[in-house]
Amino acid sequence: MAKVLTSKEENYSQWYNDLVTKADLAENSSVRGCMVIKPYGYAIWEKIQNILDTMFKKTGHSNAYFPLLIPKSFFSKEASHVEGFAKECAIVTHYRLKNSPDGKGVIVDETAKLEEELIIRPTSETIIWSTYKNWIQSYRDLPLLINQWANIVRWEMRTRLFLRTSEFLWQEGHTAHATKEEAIEETNKMLNIYAEFAEKTLGIPVIIGKKSDSEKFAGAIDTYCIEAMMLDGKALQAGTSHFLGQNFAKAFDVKFTNKEGKLDYVWATSWGVSTRLIGALIMAHSDNNGLVLPPKIAPIQVVIIPIYKNEQEHSIVLNKCKEIKEKLENVALTVKLDDRDTQKPGWKFAEYELKGIPIRIAVGPKDIENGTIEIARRDTLEKKLIPNDNFSENVLKLLDDIQQNIYNKALKFREQHTYKIDNYTEFKTAIENGGFFEAFWDGTPETEAKIKDETKATIRCIPQYSNDKEGFCMVTGKPSKKRVIFARAY
RNA sequence: CGGGGUAUAGCGCAGUUGGCUAGCGUAUCUGCUUUGGGAGCAGAGGGUCGCAAGUUCGAGUCUUGCUACCCCGACCA
Structure with a gap:
């Protein structure tokens, strides 16, 4: 097989970069530090969104959307929060361009200066809490359980696709509670949701814990996290959940009347995961042949490749492939049938390995004759022939095996290191x-x-x-x- | 912002002490043969050699300035 990836033993960072670009997940954009997430990479993000979003909804949260731009003055209201983010903020100062006098392009119109400069959100606590002030008056308005899916910008010095980019996608939950205990419980609940998602869906074992003061979120009382080990032995923070105490309530004057009729500040949490999870997914499981995706997160779970020599074989084989595809779709799997005749089977095999598709099925004339199909699993690269009737159950079971095996392997790796x-x-x-x-x-x-x-x-x-x-x-x-x-x- | 490096076809690269028509691999297109692990042969297209100035009969090659990107630090999910 032609070598398309740098091996991870040879150069780990190069291996990662090669993988991201060759598996068609993302690429660098013309804006420094910002990435283009390509359709295959974005499909993984959509799976992450769907599964997490369902978990958030089940625990009583609702989605909303707050603005990208935040008045600069909001930032100075919570002291440690400003200090934490001040150094990496992008600032909007003007609202109009004009033609350059020399006729070459456009320049900023200096007369269109904003009265108050706007910050592109590095996180939304300030805009959200300034809004919550109007939403919360009584204990009857609590708890307030809101999440938003959004992009944010943090002006990073050095960036790497998915792991650290200046703009990235994430979700941020922001909740308000009547009591300290309830807020702490929420912080833990969401942390556990992240841990469950990481382990069950992404197949990445995580360590649940609390950050030391120096690693804490700017503005939090306590920051909790899930930490995962990558294949080079380095740690990656895969999710965070913050107990914010009454810091933001005090900064934005969010008070409520409790059951005793007394005014009190509300208690807050915030929690988030980002597109960085895709980086974690890559670096937790992949090998020198490419990406290895756990079935539960794979945008395509099974790929079917027809093998034939001539038109007659093609139509017979293709019919069989379509039949297989339909049966697998009937058991709720996402299946791709790659019937392109512009690429040869060998090329397709390598391609789908690179893209980490958990199961590959190949059907050729010999299989039709023998009543078999060839089934190959990405995690171990094993191939075997199985009988062509009743294969759906086999495939489902194999997907479960793969999901479990990927997790076990990652867990074993972490224990060994x-x-x-x-x-x-x-x-x-x-x-x-x-x-x-x-x-x-x-x-x-x-x-x-x-x-x-x-x-x-x-x-x-x-x-x-x-x-x-x-x-x-x-x-x-x-x-x-x-x-x-x-x-x-x- | 410090230290190092790079800039030549979509991508990866070569191009010697300056020398005339800028090349190789790969990808692309056409045709034929192929198709169970990244096919073979034949042909074709594709370039502001990062930008600007200078030296020279002549600059991808030398000089100066600029710009962009990459790597190593400081900062960070």
């Missing part, structure tokens, strides 16, 4: 090869900064679930309540 470590000198060496390191930390920002400075590793999260006893910080030797996860991260 997760280490308990108590000695900082050993840590400094070991971190070079990637992986997650469970280590005791004294809980101080100083120690955290020292480790980051010396090793580029950060605390990915303080895990929610662990059965560790207390110990001593690997750097300072001070007492520590539990182990935290250190890793280098995307």
Whole structure:
């Protein structure tokens, strides 16, 4: 087979870039740092949207849409929020262009300067909370459970397709509650939804935990996250959920009358996942032949390729393929029949492997004669012949197997690259090869900064679930309540 | 914003001490043969050599300036 991808052993980042472009997921645009998401990549995003959206609706959330542009003054209302985002905001200053005097193109019309400059949203807390102020008066208006699917802009220094781009797509949930407990419960609920989605649908095992103060969202009391391990041993934050306390309610004066008739500030949460999940999907499962997609997220689950020598064989084989397609569609699978005669079967095999289609079915004259079909699975690259009657059940079962196998493989990989470590000198060496390191930390920002400075590793999260006893910080030797996860991260 | 690199056909690249008609692979188009793992042969089309100025009889090649992009840092989901 012709080699189209750089192997991931040879150059991991190049492998990733090759994969994204060759599998036709996305490409760089003429705007620096912004990507064009191509139809196949966007189809994956649509699957992510559909499945998550259903989960949000089931838990009582509704979608709404807030503006792209936010008055600059809104930003200064919550101190740590401004500080966190100020350095990466795009600003709209004018509203009109005019013909350039030299006749070459257009220039900004300086007379059309905005009274108040507008910020292109890097996140929507401020515009949303300024709106919620008018929506909430009484405990009867609560909880307010809103989500929006949107694009946002953060002016990034260095970008990579899906993992970090200046503009990206995401969903952001913003909820308001009458009590602290209820808001905390919401924060956890959404975090668990993300974890379930990552594991069950994307086949990516995640560690659920809490961020240290330095990694916290600007404006949050607590930030929780799910962290996944990529195939190079680096960590990727796959979703976040924030308990915002009353910070934004106070900043935007959102008060309600409680059951006792007293005025109080509401309690808030926000939570989000982005197109970065597509990057996670790629780097969690793929191999040197291309993308490997879990069946539940694959835009096409089964591809059928007819094989024939002449027109007569073609019509017989094609009829069989159509019959197979129909049967599989009857059991709710998404199936593509690739009957193009402009490409040869071998070319198609390689192409659909590159694109990560979970199952490939090939039908040729020999199969018709023997009453079989050839079925190949993408995750293991195994091929086998199965009887051509009653194959639907086989296919369904195989898809389940693939989904499970992809998850198991990723989990095993993470376990093999997760280490308990108590000695900082050993840590400094070991971190070079990637992986997650469970280590005791004294809980101080100083120690955290020292480790980051010396090793580029950060605390990915303080895990929610662990059965560790207390110990001593690997750097300072001070007492520590539990182990935290250190890793280098995307 | 620092340090390094690149810019030649859609994509990936070569082009020597300046030398006359700018080439290779791949993709594209046409025809024939092929079709169970990225087909073969024959032919064809496709270029402001990043932009601007300079040196020269002559510049893809040398000089200067500019611009864009990539990689490594700082910043970040």
